[in-house]
Amino acid sequence: MAQATSKKPAARTANAAVAERSAAQSHFRTLRLGTPFQPRIDALAKTQDWYNWAGYRAPHSLWDEELEYFAIRSQAALFDISPMTKYRIEGPDAEALLDRVTLRDVTKLRPGRVHYTAWCDDEGYVLDDGTLFRLSPTRFRLCSQERHLPWLLDSALGFDVTVEEETEAVAGLALQGPTSFAVLRDAGFAGVEKLRIFDLAEFPHDGGTVIISRTGFTGDLGYELFVPADKALSLWDQLMSAGEPRGVRAIGYTALNRARLEAGLIVANADFTTAEHAIRADRPRMPDEIGLGFMIDLEKDHFNGRRAILEARAKRKLRHVLVGLEIEGNIPAEHAIVYHKKSQEIGLVSAAMWSPMAKRNIAIASLARPYGDTVVEDLWVEIYAMRELRYQKLMKRAKVVARPFIKLDRRTANPPADF
């Protein structure tokens, strides 16, 4: 049966449970938690430029957001992903539950593999996207932006599975960039060269284990590492000292966000509004409306939202489309309005930048169909560039292009190269 694992061993008395609960009261004094890596990050935080990531104090930048970006593209960058929401889903029916909840075919996800997936409510609207790690035949980890414990527990009714939220218990690091493989090898993770893209494996670390996957959010060669929170600092130190000769640097979110945009990846509640957070009824999106239609597997068993998605496809009720844009000039078009024939408003740019890797002005935009779908000619964006207290208003031509905006062979090369 599905159950919330709320740490209540039978032997423990009610008093002990109350004491444990009361002991947690003091959280109100620290509104932004540190992650298990915080002592190291604080020591490197020269800019003191923080933001709130799901209740954690996370860095926008640590020393220089431009140079941090180039660390990702030229050497290796270490980014703390601990605040990401993590669920451990385990049991004989874990595969069946996840196959039911998520869009992709989980029966095809072998142990030791990761896939990028998404899940929908019964109306076919996307609740979130995330990565699903298959740690063993019966054990999974689901990582996401938003929180979904009630959804997962309610979905688990009738399945022999436990669902446990483990965000605080598990620390995560992304090590991304051309030298990331060499850093891991030099840090002593023997066999890491065998990991192909989307593979994961367990490696010994500090008397325990670390799970390393060849995944990431940069479109570059890169890995993600998960350890129990109490082994976090030793992992950080090991990577930093082994990586020092290869230029490993810690980075903040601004640099990562640039890399992810070049990779054409979307961010929940930045590029689309998740269904459980959408106040306005027209804001939720179906997978086909945010470029995630490729995940939908109609061959597999029933999954949440399937009926609604099929109906929307059949009755042509899909109203939006998410596209990559290439925009003339070099002025980023962040949050610009997109027009057809310079006059009809057809959508909004959700993320934009000048891409150093592509040397192009790129953007992700949501458009109202048929624009961006069957009508892709004569598209424009209106950029309001604030320059010394005056808006320079620019109307620039936009072209729908395929994502990712950049494709790096080193991301998938086997064996991975040293740089």
Next chain:
Amino acid sequence: MKAWDAIIIGGGHNGLVNACYLQRAGLDVLVVEKNGWVGGAATSRELTPGFLYSNCSYVCSLFRPEIMRDLELPRFGLQVISYEGGAVFTRDGDYLANYRDHDAHRREFARFSKRDAEAYDRYARDVTRQCRFIQPLLMRTAPDPTSLKPRDLGELLYLGKKFAGLSAEEMALTLRFWTMSISEFLDEYFETDVIKANFALSGIIGTALGPMSPGTAYVLLHHYMGEVDGSVGAWGYARGGMGAVTKALAASFRASGGTIRTGAEVDHVLVSRGKAKGVVLAGGEEIHGKLVVSNADVKRTFLKLVEEKELPDIFLRRVKNFKIRGSSGKVNIALDSLPEFPALPKDSPVYRGDMHFTDSMERMERAYDDWKAGRWSTDPFLDMVIPTTLDPTMAPPGKHFMSCFVQYAPPKIAGREWTDADRDGFAESVIAQIAEYSPGFRDRIVHMEVRTPREIEAEVGLTEGNIFQGELTFDQLLFNRPVPGYAQYRSPLGGLYMCGSSTHPGGGVMGAPGRNAAAEILRDLAKSTSHMSPAHDVI
């Protein structure tokens, strides 16, 4: 003899809002108030030296910002300050707090249930959606569904369009929200008792229903649809107590040339040939007016101030059956120091929020059982605030004013009137509950004011002491408030209007009934309403 353009019976917040708008439209307006002060149930008085008491209403959220702006209330001293989230104390020595910070709120709930902690976002989304649906309706006259007048049809169409704009899921939720019990509604989101009790209190406040009674989900919504400066659902303190609201209204009214007579109790409305011609005061003085607007509740207005023979039978019967049952009281306390709660860390923001002691749905429902049996709750539900933690004007430095809203208190004790001994017993149930969580509390009490439905009715004039001038159940809302056919602030008598909380959109210190009534009166007089802002856009 002078005939005023309009006479307003009662200087409560709605009466004053109504008076302000009429006066600013160029009418010569008189407000007559039976007490020696204005404010009705939104008043603050110094009952013991140095301490200002918000005797009845004590917190502010619903008062419409459009009205504050139209009537220039900030210029006349109105300031509203947001307060912190509060807490429910649990009987096991812990508490469940509501923090303003989203992540702190989640972590706090996670102490009790990780699942429920993550259920809050969906709950907040659904409640917010419903608030957005209702908000634009507050500042509009409810349509008469039986009327074929273009304006009623237009308003019905507006309502219909708004409803049709909802998704199928939202429509279902809306209908459920307006009819189901708060207990069942919360069951759809949460499974932890104390978390449900924490939210359920907004569903029963001021209502003679228990958390398991159908219709209480809407009452919760009614308490969420307010705002403090755009922060929807937030509650605040009026600086200087709730009397600051009516003080500012009275000052605004006088500044625009209006006249207020306090200590002037109306005995009855002067009626001649089916039309109101003025009022007769308790002393026999006649005051003539071209129209009369009653801020009193619908029962008091038509069963006490107007002779039965002047009114149509069906109207009269419906007024008699209008539900305006007393369900609550107040215990207001002056304290010589801030009370301590051993369960609560000394630096907790909860001291600056609202505190409760009812940690289960069953306790809440049991408290209601006492009401049904005609006694005050032995284990009452308290909504307790200490506004002096944020407002320095209400007590000397270091000393505090505490307001306890208490539920349930029946209008009669086992069928008979309240006695002074009953009142003292009622107060003791409150003090005993607080003292259980705050040892030494009794020793801090400097002065105390206890108000059962008897005192509230006697002083403020609210029938049965019902704080909303009629319960906020779906059968008494929109075009059925107060009674079908008379939901547009007019009455069966020519020249007699209603502007109190008995009318749409109902109770709470909102001001919308007073404002909407003024709009209808000015329409009847063919006068401009250009000085009245429409409802702010909900985008």
